[in-house]
Amino acid sequence: xxxxxxxxTHLIKTRGQQVTLRCSPKSGHxxxxxxxxxxxxxxxxxxxxxxxxERQRGNFPDRFSGHQFxxxxxxxxxxxxxxxxxxxxxxxxxxxxxxxxxxxFFGPGTRLxxx
Amino acid sequence: LAxxxxxxSMDSYEGQEVNIxxxxxxxxTNDYITWYQQFPSQGPRFIIQGYKTKVTNExxxxxxxxxxxxSTLSLPRVSLSxxxxxxxxxxxxxxxxxxxIFGTGTLLAVQP
Numbered sequence: 001x002x003x004x005x006x007x008x009t010h011l012i013k014t015r016g017q018q019v020t021l022r023c024s025p026k027s028g029h030x031x032x033x034x035x036x037x038x039x040x041x042x043x044x045x046x047x048x049x050x051x052x053x054e055r056q057r058g059n060f061p062d063r064f065s066g067h068q069f070x071x072x073x074x075x076x077x078x079x080x081x082x083x084x085x086x087x088x089x090x091x092x093x094x095x096x097x098x099x100x101x102x103x104x105f106f107g108p109g110t111r112l113x114x115x
Numbered sequence: 116l117a118x119x120x121x122x123x124s125m126d127s128y129e130g131q132e133v134n135i136x137x138x139x140x141x142x143x144t145n146d147y148i149t150w151y152q153q154f155p156s157q158g159p160r161f162i163i164q165g166y167k168t169k170v171t172n173e174x175x176x177x178x179x180x181x182x183x184x185x186s187t188l189s190l191p192r193v194s195l196s197x198x199x200x201x202x203x204x205x206x207x208x209x210x211x212x213x214x215x216i217f218g219t220g221t222l223l224a225v226q227p
Contacts (some may be wrong), residue, residue, distance in 0.1 A: 004158070042202055042217030044160065055211045094213055100166070101147035101206050102213050106158030110153050112127060 003044035004093050006065040012113045013081050021076040021110045025093030032074040033104060034066060043090055048072050050096050086114045119203045119218040126224050133190045135221050137203035140184050145212065146205040148179060148186045153200045153220070162188070198225045
């Protein structure tokens, strides 16, 4: 089992450009969550996808959007990039449902640098 | 979901037991307490989770008092490889509440 995989590993963009990040969840998982981690800070929740729909969203502008595919993989899109979007973007997968905490498995992240 | 508060950093020596405390005064009834470990430029790795009382697994113990307003992660006999940032995010249960709210974390530095 490869666990959660993300691509690309690193990415450099300029202000105003658009970027797409990709995530493949751990085998058996159907839910994908995205987090943004700025340098020296804890990860911040962006949104969560299940059954190809956005189920929850954190305090991020509409420039951040996502998609989930039938095979449970997911994309994070960021439009009109700002310098402040430079961060490590983390994908986490889990199982939906159940009454207790479902462990979230994190991928290695994509390091985005905006110049 | 409430944010959590932890000491910014802690120092220890190899072989010692380390206890890291997390404050979550506004924890909700349906919140679970989780602990994650993160190395530089890697994703967080799950350590342990609990709802109340004490939980123990092969790597750590988690102590939660009755009022659940704080929790303590206990790492027995730490080694140099335990040097990392430790987070105690809260999460709801399954479904749409299963998101993690992270604070700033505790940087644990283990010395030889």
